Amino acid sequence: ASVSGFLSLLSFTILFLAWLAGFSSRLFAVIRFESIIHEFDPWFNYRSTHHLSTNGFYEFLNWFDERAWYPLGRIVGGTVYPGLMVTAGLIHYILNLLHVTVHIRDVCVFLAPVFSGLTAVSTFLLTRELWNQGAGLLAACFIAIVPGYISRSVAGSFDNEGIAIFALQFTYYLWVKSVKTGSVFWTIGCCLSYFYMVSAWGGYVFIINLIPLHVFVLLLMQRFSRRLYIAYSTFYIVGLVLSMQIPFVGFQPIRTSEHMAAAGVFALLQAYAFLQYLKDRLTRQEFQTLFFLGVSLAAGVVFLTLTKPSLPPLLRYAKIHIPIIASVSEHQPTTWVSFFFDLHILVCTFPAGLWFCIKNINDERVFVALYAISAVYFAGVMVRLMLTLTPVVCMLSAIAFSSVFEHYLGDDMKRENPIKQHPFYPVKNSSVYSKLIVTMLMLMLLMMFAVHCTWVTSNAYSSPSVVLASYNHDGSRNILDDFREAYYWLRQNTDEHARVMSWWDYGYQIAGMANRTTLVDNNTWNNSHIALVGKAMSSNESAAYEIMKSLDVDYVLIIFGGVIGYSGDDINKFLWMVRIAEGEHPKDIRESDYFTPQGEFRVDKAGSPTLLNCLMYKMSYYRFGEMQLDFRTPPGFDRTRNAEIGNKDIRLKHLEEAFTSEHWLVRIYRVKKQENRQALDHKLRNIAAKQKYTSKKVLPSRFH
C-alpha cells in the first residue's frame, strides 16, 4: 500500500472529524432551547436576509428601510456588509432549487457552525504551507474547538464574524501560496477571496494593512524577489478595484488613512523594483545595498508620519469623547484572565511556536510572525479583537506541538541530520522512557484543553440571551421567555404602522420579532436621535410627552428587572441615557441632578427628586409599589437594586400601561393622544358694577 494514499486518507478523516467536532460543539444552545437567532445584531442580519430571500438581490442592494430610525429611515444597502446575507441567501436558494425546503431561519442559525468547519480546513491549508502537514492537522483541530472563535460563531449567532474568519484564513492561505509560487493564478484567487472578505466584515482593514506590512518587512530584510513583486502588484490593483465594488466601502480605499499604507508600499515596491532593474543593467558597488535600505527606511518614515495614528489610540480618544463608544463593554482592554479563558494552554505554547518560526525564517514565516505580533497587540488593547488573535495562536501552538511530537515520536534512524533540524533539542538519543513521559504529558495537556473548551462553550458562550434560564437547587430549569412574549404581543395587538420607542439595545429585536417601526436601534449611526430618546426617558412626563408627540411615538417599551433581579435592565443603563442626552442637550439634562447630594445613585426615598420623577422611573415602577414579592420584604422592593423604591404612588398622565410580561421584565406603554379640549388656565372674570345709563333718545314718530 502506498504511504501517500494512506496519508491523504488519514488527513481527510481527521479534517472531517474536526469539522464534525466544531459543528457539534456549537449546538449547545439549539439543543437546550430551540433553533432561534440569538442576541441583538443577528436579528438585523436575519431580517435583511429574509428581505433578500423574499424580494431578490437588487431589491436588497437598493433597500431603504423606513421602518427603522423613524422618521429618518436607514439606507440599508449602503451601510451594511452584504457578504453574510448573500451567502445565507445563496445557500437557501440552492437548497430550495434542489427541492430541499429549508426555512431561511434555519439556514441562518446553522450557517456559522458549517463555516467553522471550513475555517478548520483553510487553517489546515495555511499551516501546511508554513510548516508541515502534521502541524496543519493539529491547527485545524485546535481552531475547531477553541473558545475564542466559538464565542462569535455558535449556532444562532448569525453575525459577520462567523464567515469572516473563514474568509480571513483562506485569503491568507492564498497570499502565502502566491508569494511562494509567484504565479498570477494564485494571486487572482487571493484577490477574489479578499473581495469576499471585504463584503463580509469591516475587519478586512486588518488584511489590507498586514499584507503591505509583510511586503515592507521583506524588503527591509533584503528578501525582494520577482515572486513578491508579481504577487503584491497584482493583489493591490485587482484587490483595490474589487473592494470598491461593495457600496458600503465605496471610495474609502483611496481616501481614508487606514488604506494608505497599502498604497505607500505599492509605490515603494515599484521604486525598489525599478532600482533593482537598473542595478542589473548597470554595474554598481556593494554600497548600493545600503542605499536601498536607507531609501526604504526613509520612505517608511515619511508615509508613517503622513498617515494618522493607528486604530487603538484613536479608539481611546473616541472613548473619552463619545459616550456611546465607551458604553459598549467589548471595547475595554483585556485582562490576562480573558486570554487564558479563551485560549487555555494555546496562549502558553504559542510563544514557543513563534520562536521556532523566527529561528527558521523564510518569506512566509515572516508573515505569520508579523500577524502574531500585531494581533497580540490589538487583542491586548480591546477584548473584542481577541477573535483575530485566535487563528494565529492556533497555528503557532500547532507548530510548537508538532515540533515536540516530531522530535520525541519521530524515528531516529531515519533522521539524517538531527543537529541541523532541531537546534535546541538534545543531540544524543533520548531513552524510551523520556519519550514516553513527554508524549503522555503532551497528550494530557491536549485532553485538558479539549475538556476546558467544552466546559467554556457550554457555560459561557451558549446562551441565546433572548431567552433567560435559571436553575433551581434541585437542578430543574426555569425558563423566562418574557422578551418573546412581549414582542409577540406587539406583533399581534398593535397597528402595523405603530411606532415603538425604546432604548437602542432592543431596536433590532423589536424590528425582527415584533415587526414594528422603531426610533433608534443598535446601528447607532445618529447620536442626536439617540440623545433625543435619552432626553425623553430622563425628563419628567410632560416634557417627555412633547418629545414623543414630535416623534409620533405610539408605544414605549422598557425593560425592568426588579421583580426577578435581572441586572441588565433600563434603570441600570439609565446613567448612560443621561450622559448621552447631556452630550447633546447640556442645558436641559445634567447628570449631577440624578445623584443624591452625597453623590450616590439611589432609587429609594433618599434618591434625587429629578430621578424619582423622570419618565423612566415612573414607567419602570408603575404599580410596583403595590407588589410584594415575598413576606420578608416590604411592597415595592426592587430586587436588582436591593432597595425599596421611593416613589410608590405613581400616576401617569400621558401614558397608559398596555402590556407587562409575566415576570414584569418587559413593560409596554401606550402614548395617549392629546385631549380634544384642553382646559385653559383662566380666572373668573370680574365685572365691575357700572352705573346704569339710560338712553335719552326718543324713537322717531313712525314707530309709535
Add this chain to the structure above:
Amino acid sequence: MLAEKVEQMMEWSSRRSVIRMNGDKFRRFVKAPPRNYSVIVMFTALQPQRQCSVCRQANEEYQVLANSWRYSSAFSNKLFFTVVDYDEGADVFQQLNMNSAPTFMHFPAKGKPKRADTFDLQRIGFASEQLAKWIADRTDVQIRVFRPPNYSGTIALALLVSLVGGLLYLRRNNLEFIYNKTGWAMAALCVVFAMTSGQMWNHIRGPPYAHKNPQNGQVSYIHGSSQAQFVAESHIILLLSILSHKTSFCTSLFICLVGLGLVVFFFSFLLSIFRSKYHGYPYSFLIK
C-alpha cells in the same frame, strides 16, 4: 470703592494668573460687598508637611485653567481665579466649615453661593476641562483650556532616533548583529509576553499594585474577581510564562525531565490562580 477693588484685583491677576489670598484679603475682596465680579476660589493645603498629593495635582490643573483664562481673548474683569492655602488662611476654612481639601468654590457677584457653586470633585475629578465646564455652567463664561504643548515626547523620540542612528553608524562595518535571529526572536517574545500578561490593561486602567485588606492586614496579590487585576498579578503571570518557556529548551536528558516537572508545576499553579478568579471552574491539575 468698587472700582478700587476691581482695579486691585486686575493688578494682582496681571502679575499672577492665580491670586494668593489670606484671611483678610479673602474677607475684603471675595466676601464683602460691593462686588460685580465672580471669584473662583481653590481651598487647598500645599505645604509639604500636609502631604496632600491630590492638592498638588489639582493645583497644576487649576494653574492651566487660570492661565488659559488670562491669555484668552475673552479675558475681562468679571472673573478672577484665587487660591487660599490652609496655612495662610486657616480662619477662612473654619468660617466656611470646610474640612477637606482641595475644594473649588464659586462666589457669584450677587447673592450667596448655592450648593451647585461647590464643585463636585469626588464625582467629576479635577481635570481643567471639567472645571471649565462647571465655570461655564455657573457664570456663562466660556474658557477654552489651552495646555502648553508637551515637548517631552518629541524630545524623547528624537533622542532615541539619534541614539539608534549613532549606534548604526559606529558599527557600520560590522552590521552582523541585525541578522542575529535570536535577538529578534527574543524581542518578539517580549512583546507577546507583555501583552498576554495583561500589561495593556494595567497601562489603561492603572490599578494598584496589590491590595491590603484593612481588617486582617493580609496583602493579597490576586484580585478576587475576574474583571480586574492587579499589577502584581500580571507580573506573576509574566514570570510564570517566561519560566515555563525557558524550561522547555533543555540541553541534556536530566535537565529535560526537570524542565518537564517544572512545566507541570507552573501549569498547575496557573490553573489554581485561574480557579481562584473564576469560582465555579471545575478543573484542576495537581494543585487544588
